[in-house]
Amino acid sequence: MITRTYLKAWLILAVLFVLVLSGCAQAAQPNPWPDSQVAQAAAADQPSADEAGEEAADNHGEGEGADTMNVANKDANDDHGDDAAPANDDHGDGGDDDHGKQDADVDYVPDVTFTLETALGPKGLGFVGKGGDIDGQFNPTLVVPKGAVVQITLVNGDGIEHDVAFPDFDAHSDHIATKGSSSTFAFRADKVGEFAYYCTVPGHREAGMEGVIKVVEDVAGEDQEEAGAAVGEDIVRDPTEVPPPVGDREPTLVRVELETKEVVGQLADGTTFTYWTFGGKVPGPMIRIREGDTVEIRLKNSPDSQMTHSIDLHSVNGPGGGAVLTQTPPGEERVFTFKGLQPGLYVYHCATPLVAQHIANGMYGLILVEPEGGLPEVDREFYVMQGEIYTQGRTGEKGFQEFSFDKLMAEEPEYVVFNGMAGGLTRDEYALRVNTGETVRIYFGVGGPNLISSFHIIGEIFDRVYDEADLTSPPLTNVQTTLVPPGGATVVEFTVEVPGRYILVDHALTRLEKGLVGFLYAEGPDVPEVYKEGPAE
Numbered sequence: 430m431i432t433r434t435y436l437k438a439w440l441i442l443a444v445l446f447v448l449v450l451s452g453c454a455q456a457a458q459p460n461p462w463p464d465s466q467v468a469q470a471a472a473a474d475q476p477s478a479d480e481a482g483e484e485a486a487d488n489h490g491e492g493e494g495a496d497t498m499n500v501a502n503k504d505a506n507d508d509h510g511d512d513a514a515p516a517n518d519d520h521g522d523g524g525d526d527d528h529g530k531q532d533a534d535v536d537y538v539p540d541v542t543f544t545l546e547t548a549l550g551p552k553g554l555g556f557v558g559k560g561g562d563i564d565g566q567f568n569p570t571l572v573v574p575k576g577a578v579v580q581i582t583l584v585n586g587d588g589i590e591h592d593v594a595f596p597d598f599d600a601h602s603d604h605i606a607t608k609g610s611s612s613t614f615a616f617r618a619d620k621v622g623e624f625a626y627y628c629t630v631p632g633h634r635e636a637g638m639e640g641v642i643k644v645v646e647d648v649a650g651e652d653q654e655e656a657g658a659a660v661g662e663d664i665v666r667d668p669t670e671v672p673p674p675v676g677d678r679e680p681t682l683v684r685v686e687l688e689t690k691e692v693v694g695q696l697a698d699g700t701t702f703t704y705w706t707f708g709g710k711v712p713g714p715m716i717r718i719r720e721g722d723t724v725e726i727r728l729k730n731s732p733d734s735q736m737t738h739s740i741d742l743h744s745v746n747g748p749g750g751g752a753v754l755t756q757t758p759p760g761e762e763r764v765f766t767f768k769g770l771q772p773g774l775y776v777y778h779c780a781t782p783l784v785a786q787h788i789a790n791g792m793y794g795l796i797l798v799e800p801e802g803g804l805p806e807v808d809r810e811f812y813v814m815q816g817e818i819y820t821q822g823r824t825g826e827k828g829f830q831e832f833s834f835d836k837l838m839a840e841e842p843e844y845v846v847f848n849g850m851a852g853g854l855t856r857d858e859y860a861l862r863v864n865t866g867e868t869v870r871i872y873f874g875v876g877g878p879n880l881i882s883s884f885h886i887i888g889e890i891f892d893r894v895y896d897e898a899d900l901t902s903p904p905l906t907n908v909q910t911t912l913v914p915p916g917g918a919t920v921v922e923f924t925v926e927v928p929g930r931y932i933l934v935d936h937a938l939t940r941l942e943k944g945l946v947g948f949l950y951a952e953g954p955d956v957p958e959v960y961k962e963g964p965a966e
């Protein structure tokens with residue numbers, strides 16, 4: 430399931446983000462959510478690893494992240510490894526990239542994870558279990574239920590070149606040569622029995638690097654967490670869904686049709702939630718008009734809805750921003766017309782009581798009212814909105830989650846999301862992609878309903894910020910982080926100089942732990958005079 434592919438990763442990302450910042454990305458991952466491929470990839474997002482001598486060391490992080498994600502994305506026919514890290518793909522082309530694709534049947538989400546660290550000890554060479562039931566055991570016996578997706582992380586603990594292979598499952602790690610480097614891969618334990626795992630470096634198996642994986646008929650309780658996992662509709666709005674520029678045209682009549690729908694959507698990995706939406710995605714569709722246009726809004730409420738819905742557009746001059754005229758019971762429609770008098774980027778949202786609840790459940794979007802003559806042309810435009818989700822279960826809890834009225838009233842969301850879903854914009858199909866040197870514009874809004882965003886892109890500086898989405902004053906320049914209130918928006922523009930992976934966040938970074946993270950990949954040649962590893966010449 431594609432929707433399950435990346436959804437957990439944001440939590441791990443948070444941990445690794447901190448590790449990267451503190452320069453110890455190779456540290457063991459203390460991760461409560463074990464499938465950390467995206468996180469590893471994120472940790473490996475430092476570009477420009479093209480230096481000579483990198484070969485030996487480049488088995489860590491980068492390669493594995495990409496490889497494993499190839500495994501992960503098999504179902505989705507998505508060659509993430511290459512696309513996802515355009516700036517980093519010096520790795521994985523060493524001829525061993527195919528091993529990650531060895532088992533097209535492997536679901537991304539592992540059922541069982543093990544970490545093995547190579548060690549040279551009194552008993553000779555071997556694997557030492559790290560964490561879980563095998564912690565501290567020498568060449569531990571790995572017990573897994575039949576059918577489980579097994580994820581193995583091999584950590585190099587002795588600085589000697591090693592790998593680990595499970596030949597009966599046609600699975601093996603990369604060779605890792607430097608101390609602290611690691612390799613992660615996954616396979617399905619599709620047959621019952623006892624099978625050897627060992628290091629394939631000549632002589633190492635004989636020197637002691639061998640253990641047993643025991644695949645048993647289903648073990649009760651082993652799979653409980655996954656059993657509670659739920660799958661819902663993909664509600665993430667593709668951030669490239671930006672209508673074309675208005676250009677230099679005269680004012681006209683624009684008809685907009687919106688349908689409100691209530692859908693059980695994928696909130697996080699294994700977690701679903703009943704979203705209330707404009708058009709089945711969060712945020713609702715971006716609307717783009719020009720100043721002086723007359724806009725007819727036709728709001729339909731799906732007959733399948735339970736609730737009445739409506740629309741309040743902040744671009745409207747009139748009571749309720751249209752909400753007074755558009756309270757629409759299920760199966761009905763309402764129409765109203767307004768004139769867009771003032772340019773700007775405006776939030777729209779449902780305004781049916783309890784308004785905060787309708788917003789929190791996903792009912793918000795942006796309408797851009799371009800000034801006469803249009804906005805300056807740019808190479809790329811994106812549409813991103815931030816919102817909160819209040820669930821009864823705690824962050825990360827599996828299964829269908831009921832809305833929590835109490836948490837809404839306390840303004841304590843369990844999730845904070847870009848485009849509707851925890852980690853949604855880290856997914857391959859929704860990550861923002863640009864080329865270096867291009868002008869990039871993000872239309873960014875906060876649905877909220879409650880939290881102010883400190884919008885920031887890790888590794889990038891906004892060249893221009895149309896503060897509070899004021900499109901008629903000169904923009905701010907050279908801004909690191911910009912404030913966007915609930916029911917407010919901004920327009921940021923920048924050019925990425927250096928290739929690599931950049932991370933969209935609210936710099937109130939606790940929210941990253943709650944799912945608020947997106948990726949922006951920039952592709953292009955390295956620019957060592959701007960950013961490079963190592964000392965200056």
Ligand SMILES: [Cu+2]
Pocket residue numbers: 705736737738739779780781787792
């Ligand atoms: Cu509503």
